Amino acid sequence: MDLRVQPQNYFVDEGLKNELQKQGVFTTTLEGIYNWGRQNSIWPLQFGLACCAIEMIATTMARYDLARFGAEVFRPSPRQADLMIVAGTVTKKMAPQVVRLYNQMAEPKYVIAMGACAISGGPFKQGYNVLKGIDRYIPVDVHIPGCPPRPEALIHAFMTLQQKISAQELTGVNRPRHLNAEAPSEFVVPKFGEHDLEPPSNPSVWKPAALTRA
């Protein structure tokens, strides 16, 4: 029998919670406040690869104001960042550097693949030097389609990521990677081969889409 307390047992009854709140007593769970703090203070890594980066920059500026979501501090160093926004075409020549930057980020870390190129290669998919999606090498949390996606789409991806963070359980089998000592934190950096990147994808992260033919 599993002796661990199931997460739902932590929660205080909603009615009781409201009654207590009226009296000036706030109740929460450790998980709730931990995730609440994390989701409202995401520090993205400041780097862009192509035109999507322009939309990302627009998102951070006054009109769209990413600061409303607590993610205005773009860091120029992977050591200080916990969100990587892959904004633009990932060429095969650039892919090892992107993976290496991701490896150098401290856990917990998240990835948003922004735009058609970052998620699949986009209009350059058949090109000889374009990676067909960064999810071949690193785990992507949110994919945004679009060419380029509008700032609203990036904000939506941010809110999706915030929901994902707030839903993370701190214990149990579904706990996130950074709380699981056995889960990998570093991913294989591809090497430049004679004809292609080696390996062409990381099988622990990505599997080719299964084809169903009629």
Place this chain on the structure above:
Amino acid sequence: METLEQIKSRLTHALPGARMEIIPNDSPSGQLSLLVDGAHAVAVAKFLRGDLELRLDYCSNATGIDWPEAVIKTKIKKKVVVDGAEKEVEEILETLRSGCLEVVYHLYSMTKKHGPVILRLRTENRTDKTQLPSLTPVWRSCEFQEREIFDLYGIGFAGHPDLRRILMWYGFKDFPMRKDYVAPDDFEYEPTPHDEVLEKTRQHSAREVKL
């Protein structure tokens, strides 16, 4: 500006040994270009830059072309006598075109405000004799573009100050812009394949079935 014929006649006068040929152009632009042999390319370039009439001091663009070996079919109308009556018969003439790699330079003059004059250089073949003289010593703006041609087509530029790959990584063996380049088979599902991609899909799925 002078016509290309005039430039060519002055060039043959100034450089007696140089082999030159005007390449016709059937497209609506009708832009002619001058094919120069590799051995005299630098001398021709220096002449075009230094000539007081032309002063072609700016190379705006250098690019490469791959001409694989091909059979060229041309239709010829022939008059044949059949049973005493003259008849016009179409005949298809097949000629084998030998393959080569080509570099094209577009030259302008900043001081005279005219141009372009188009230069073409061709290698002897596509496999081992792919050396051409570099025109970077004449026009500095060719430097990166010749590196790009070297990177993507595999043309070696003799006299280039810094001939390295520029877009692909060091250690990459292929030349991706050549017609016979085969991309690595990292094909995946495409919702609406067409043309070349459809062909790729067929090859990929045939391989999959075989396995």
